[in-house]
Amino acid sequence: MKLNQLKYFTAVVEYGGFVSAARELNIAQPALSRQVKELEKELGVQLLDRDRQGSTINESGERFYNRARAILEQLEMAREEVRTQTSKPTGHVRVALPITSAALLAPKLLRKVSESYPLVTLEIVDGLGYEAGHVVESGRVDFGVVPNAEKLDKAEFTPIMEEYLYAVTRREGSKALVSPMSLAQVEKLSLVMPPRNVNIRQIVEEAVSRSGRTLYLRYEQQSLVTILSLVKSGIASSILNWPAVAELWNAGVVDARRIVRPSLSRIISIAVPWHRPLSSAARAVYKVVQDQLVEEVEAGNWHARMVDSGTG
Numbered sequence: 001m002k003l004n005q006l007k008y009f010t011a012v013v014e015y016g017g018f019v020s021a022a023r024e025l026n027i028a029q030p031a032l033s034r035q036v037k038e039l040e041k042e043l044g045v046q047l048l049d050r051d052r053q054g055s056t057i058n059e060s061g062e063r064f065y066n067r068a069r070a071i072l073e074q075l076e077m078a079r080e081e082v083r084t085q086t087s088k089p090t091g092h093v094r095v096a097l098p099i100t101s102a103a104l105l106a107p108k109l110l111r112k113v114s115e116s117y118p119l120v121t122l123e124i125v126d127g128l129g130y131e132a133g134h135v136v137e138s139g140r141v142d143f144g145v146v147p148n149a150e151k152l153d154k155a156e157f158t159p160i161m162e163e164y165l166y167a168v169t170r171r172e173g174s175k176a177l178v179s180p181m182s183l184a185q186v187e188k189l190s191l192v193m194p195p196r197n198v199n200i201r202q203i204v205e206e207a208v209s210r211s212g213r214t215l216y217l218r219y220e221q222q223s224l225v226t227i228l229s230l231v232k233s234g235i236a237s238s239i240l241n242w243p244a245v246a247e248l249w250n251a252g253v254v255d256a257r258r259i260v261r262p263s264l265s266r267i268i269s270i271a272v273p274w275h276r277p278l279s280s281a282a283r284a285v286y287k288v289v290q291d292q293l294v295e296e297v298e299a300g301n302w303h304a305r306m307v308d309s310g311t312g
Contacts, residue, residue: 096144102126
């Protein structure tokens with residue numbers, strides 16, 4: 001069994017298929033497929049179920065993937081320890097951020113990591129809430145800032161804050177509307193929201209279901225940029241967190257009113273794949289991210305309350 005075979009197989013699982021994995025690894029797809037088939041032949045078991053639509057990991061593949069990923073991570077940590085003879089963290093660290101907070105966090109994190117740990121390369125992976133959780137569970141990142149991490153099956157997490165959700169509408173006058181809105185008032189708005197698999201949409205629909213109300217969801221859009229463009233134009237309103245709308249609110253373009261009766265909020269945590277131990281570089285970056293989240297709340301840049309930390 002070759003290390004490259006383990007690397008190729010885990011890449012197929014993590015990138016969702018042979019085509020994407022071959023592109024990420026910069027190798028020919030036939031060569032990648034051949035190596036995975038040789039691995040399956042040596043193991044005497046099929047790890048992936050293949051059909052015309054693509055490949056899907058099966059139960060045997062899941063078990064082997066967890067072991068293979070752990071082996072690769074241990075090897076990377078061993079390489080790191082050998083490469084550096086000092087106590088300075090060294091290596092490449094990938095961190096997932098929800099797209100609603102990436103603009104707030106990414107520049108500050110990249111700057112602080114560069115200044116504090118010049119031998120560490122930080123890569124930010126940003127996406128919608130469900131994507132941040134998915135890349136954490138799959139082990140494609142070292143850790144991530146994730147909403148409602150308790151719903152993840154393959155991650156350990158530390159709750160950081162409870163963030164508030166806001167009804168976001170185009171500002172019609174010169175004065176900002178700051179009074180809270182009840183869910184009954186939100187019910188009257190024409191809304192644009194992300195798809196059902198996105199966490200913030202799930203939070204809203206669960207609250208609506210509990211209250212026995214209905215919302216007027218007129219548009220469904222995947223992109224945060226598109227959602228905000230519809231709000232700015234007055235075509236629709238939306239429900240978002242503060243980091244997603246702060247810049248437009250400060251510019252006088254939109255109003256953002258906290259939703260109460262019932263209060264809409266969600267827990268933001270830092271989640272780590274349970275099968276992927278943090279390297280010394282990742283542990284250093286983890287502390288930077290954790291401190292930055294606290295700093296944003298204390299500075300009023302992220303409207304939330306801190307919660308008692310505890311590993312999930």
